[in-house]
Amino acid sequence: MSMTPRQKARVSQGIQIGVFALAILLVVFLANWPLIIDSFFRFDKIGGMFPAVILTGLKNTLFYTLTSFAFGLVLGLVLALMKTASFAPYRWLATAYIEFFRGIPAILVLLAFGLGMPLAFGTTWPQWVNVTVALGLSSAAYIAETLRAGLQAVPKGQMEAARSLGMPHWRAMVTIVIPQAFKIVLPPLTNEFILLTKDTSLAYILGMMITQYELTSFGRNGITEYGAGMTPLIVAGALYLVVTLPLSFLARWFEKRSAQVSRPQRAKKLTATTTKEA
Amino acid sequence: MSTSTPVQSAAGVRIAGLRKAYGENEVLKGIDLDVAPGEVVCLIGPSGSGKSTLLRCINLLETPNAGVIEVGGFTATDPEVNIDALRRRVGMVFQQFNLFPHLTVLRNCTVSQVKVLKRPKAEAEAIALRHLEAVGLGHLAHRFPGELSGGQQQRVAIARALSMDPELMLFDEPTSALDPETVGDVLAIMRKLAQDGMTMVVVTHEMGFAREVADRVVFMDGGVVVEQGAAAEVIGNPSQPRTQDFLRRVLDPTHVGLEAE
Ligand SMILES: Nc1ncnc2c1ncn2[C@@H]1O[C@H](COP(=O)(O)OP(=O)(O)O)[C@@H](O)[C@H]1O
Ligand SMILES: [Mg+2]
Numbered sequence: 001m002s003m004t005p006r007q008k009a010r011v012s013q014g015i016q017i018g019v020f021a022l023a024i025l026l027v028v029f030l031a032n033w034p035l036i037i038d039s040f041f042r043f044d045k046i047g048g049m050f051p052a053v054i055l056t057g058l059k060n061t062l063f064y065t066l067t068s069f070a071f072g073l074v075l076g077l078v079l080a081l082m083k084t085a086s087f088a089p090y091r092w093l094a095t096a097y098i099e100f101f102r103g104i105p106a107i108l109v110l111l112a113f114g115l116g117m118p119l120a121f122g123t124t125w126p127q128w129v130n131v132t133v134a135l136g137l138s139s140a141a142y143i144a145e146t147l148r149a150g151l152q153a154v155p156k157g158q159m160e161a162a163r164s165l166g167m168p169h170w171r172a173m174v175t176i177v178i179p180q181a182f183k184i185v186l187p188p189l190t191n192e193f194i195l196l197t198k199d200t201s202l203a204y205i206l207g208m209m210i211t212q213y214e215l216t217s218f219g220r221n222g223i224t225e226y227g228a229g230m231t232p233l234i235v236a237g238a239l240y241l242v243v244t245l246p247l248s249f250l251a252r253w254f255e256k257r258s259a260q261v262s263r264p265q266r267a268k269k270l271t272a273t274t275t276k277e278a
Numbered sequence: 279m280s281t282s283t284p285v286q287s288a289a290g291v292r293i294a295g296l297r298k299a300y301g302e303n304e305v306l307k308g309i310d311l312d313v314a315p316g317e318v319v320c321l322i323g324p325s326g327s328g329k330s331t332l333l334r335c336i337n338l339l340e341t342p343n344a345g346v347i348e349v350g351g352f353t354a355t356d357p358e359v360n361i362d363a364l365r366r367r368v369g370m371v372f373q374q375f376n377l378f379p380h381l382t383v384l385r386n387c388t389v390s391q392v393k394v395l396k397r398p399k400a401e402a403e404a405i406a407l408r409h410l411e412a413v414g415l416g417h418l419a420h421r422f423p424g425e426l427s428g429g430q431q432q433r434v435a436i437a438r439a440l441s442m443d444p445e446l447m448l449f450d451e452p453t454s455a456l457d458p459e460t461v462g463d464v465l466a467i468m469r470k471l472a473q474d475g476m477t478m479v480v481v482t483h484e485m486g487f488a489r490e491v492a493d494r495v496v497f498m499d500g501g502v503v504v505e506q507g508a509a510a511e512v513i514g515n516p517s518q519p520r521t522q523d524f525l526r527r528v529l530d531p532t533h534v535g536l537e538a539e
Contacts, residue, residue, distance in 0.1 A: 161376035165390035166366035
C-alpha cells in the first residue's frame with residue numbers, strides 16, 4: 001500500500017499530535033499536583049507578599065537597571081566615539097576596555113566593587129552605587145559595540161553632505177549622524193536594557209539590606225520568610241516578565257518601524273549607454 | 279527660477295599642480311585648472327579617471343597631497359585654512375543626493391542655515407522655500423526625502439545647497455542615478471543656474487548639456503587633463519586620440535563602432 005506525499009505528511013502530523021497529547025495527559029495525570037502546588041504555587045500566600053515585592057523588589061530592580069543603564073549608555077557612547085576616532089590610541093584604549101569587560105563575567109566586577117573595594121580600600125559607598133558602577137562598567141562594553149555599529153551604519157554620504165554644507169564635524173555628528181544612528185540602535189539597545197534588567201539579579205550575591213532587595217533577593221529570602229515554598233521565586237519571575245516582555249515587544253516594534261520609515265528611496269542606477277565605459 | 283535672486287558669483291577656482299594618491303595609487307597626477315567667476319566648466323572622462331576626486335579636493339572632502347587650490351580668496355591647500363568657512367561658500371551636489379532622511383525637505387534646506395549661518399528660523403525657511411519653489415517643489419516642503427522620486431530628491435539637494443548662498447557649485451554626476459525621464463528637470467535647473475551667473479564645475483556624461491551650457495569642457499583621463507576648450511571643439515572636434523576614443527564610445531550608444539574596430 002503506497003501513500004501520496006500529502007497523505008504521508010498528514011499521517012506523520014497525526015502521529016506527532018498524538019504523542020504530544022499523550023505527553024500532556026501523562027503530566028497532568030501522573031504529576032503530584034498537591035506537592036507541586038504546595039511547593040511553587042501557594043496562591044493563598046501570594047497576597048502577603050504584596051505590596052512589599054513591588055515597593056521593594058520591583059522598585060529596586062528597576063532602579064538598579066535604570067542607573068546602570070544610564071551610566072553604561074554615557075560611557076558606551078564615549079567608548080563608541082573613541083572606537084571610531086581617527087586618533088589611533090583612542091581606538092586602542094576603547095578596544096582594550098571593550099574586550100576586557102566583555103571577556104569577564106559581570107558578577108566578578110560586581111564582587112570587586114561590592115566586596116573587594118570595601119575590603120581593600122575601606123570604601124563605604126552605598127550598595128546601589130556599587131551595583132550601578134559595576135553593572136554600568138560591564139554593560140558599557142556591550143552598549144559601545146551596539147552604538148559603534150549604529151554610527152557606522154549611517155551612510156558616509158550623510159557626513160559628507162553635512163560637511164559640504166559647512167557644518168563642523170561635531171555639529172554634523174550631533175544633528176545628522178547620531179539621530180539616524182539612534183533609530184538604528186533603538187532595537188538592540190532595548191535588548192541591552194532587557195539583559196541588564198536580568199543582570200541586576202546578580203546584586204543578590206552582595207547580600208544586601210532588606211530595603212535594598214531587588215526581585216531575586218526578595219524571592220530568595222522570601223522562601224524562608226513567607227513559608228510558601230518556592231512561591232516567592234515564582235512571583236519574582238513573573239514580575240521580571242512583566243518588565244521584559246513588553247520591552248521585547250517594543251524592541252520588535254522599533255525594528256519593524258525603522259524598516260519601514262526613513263529608508264531613503266533607493267536611487268535607480270541609470271544603465272543607459274551614456275554612462276557606460278569600455 | 280524667476281523668483282530667485284540673480285547670483286553674483288565672485289568666486290573662481292585656481293588649481294595648480296594638484297596631486298592626490300590613495301596609498302600607492304596616484305589618482306590625480308598634477309592637475310592645472312582655472313575656473314573664472316561665473317564660468318561653467320564640465321568635466322568629462324572615463325570612470326576612474328579622477329573626476330570625483332578632483333571635485334572633492336576643491337571642497338576638501340579629500341585632502342590633496344600636493345599642489346595649490348584657491349577658491350574665492352581661500353587657499354584650500356593652506357593647512358591653516360578654515361575648512362568650514364570655505365565649504366559654506368561652495369555648494370556640492372552628489373550623485374546619490376545624500377538628503378538627510380530623518381529631516382523634512384524644508385528642514386534639509388534650513389538646518390545648516392540655522393546651525394551654521396545662525397540665520398533666524400523664519401528667515402531660513404523663507405529662503406529655503408524660495409529655492410524650493412524655484413526648483414518646482416515648494417508643495418513638498420513638509421514631506422520626507424524617502425517619499426520623493428529620485429529626480430525630486432536631486433532638485434531638493436540643489437535647493438539645499440543654494441540655500442547657503444554659495445558662490446561656487448560643484449556637481450558630481452547629478453543625473454547619473456536618475457530615471458531617464460527625470461533627468462531633464464534637473465538639467466533645466468542647472469541650465470538656469472548657469473544663466474544666472476553661478477560659477478559651476480559639473481562632472482557629467484550628458485554631452486548635450488555640456489555642449490549647450492558649458493563655457494568650457496575639460497576631458498580627463500588617467501588623472502591628468504588631456505584636453506580642454508570650448509564645448510564645440512572638445513566634443514565636436516576633439517584633437518586628442520584619447521578624447522576621440524572616449525567620445526566615440528559615449529556618443530555611440532550601440533557600441534557598433536567599437537565592435538567594428
Ligand atoms: N576613498 C578612496 N580610496 C581609495 N581609492 C579611491 C578612493 N576614491 C577613489 N579611489 C580611486 O581613485 C580613482 C579615481 O576615482 P574617481 O575620482 O571616483 O573617478 P571618477 O569620478 O572619474 O570615476 C579610482 O581608481 C578609484 O578606485
Ligand atoms: Mg565619479
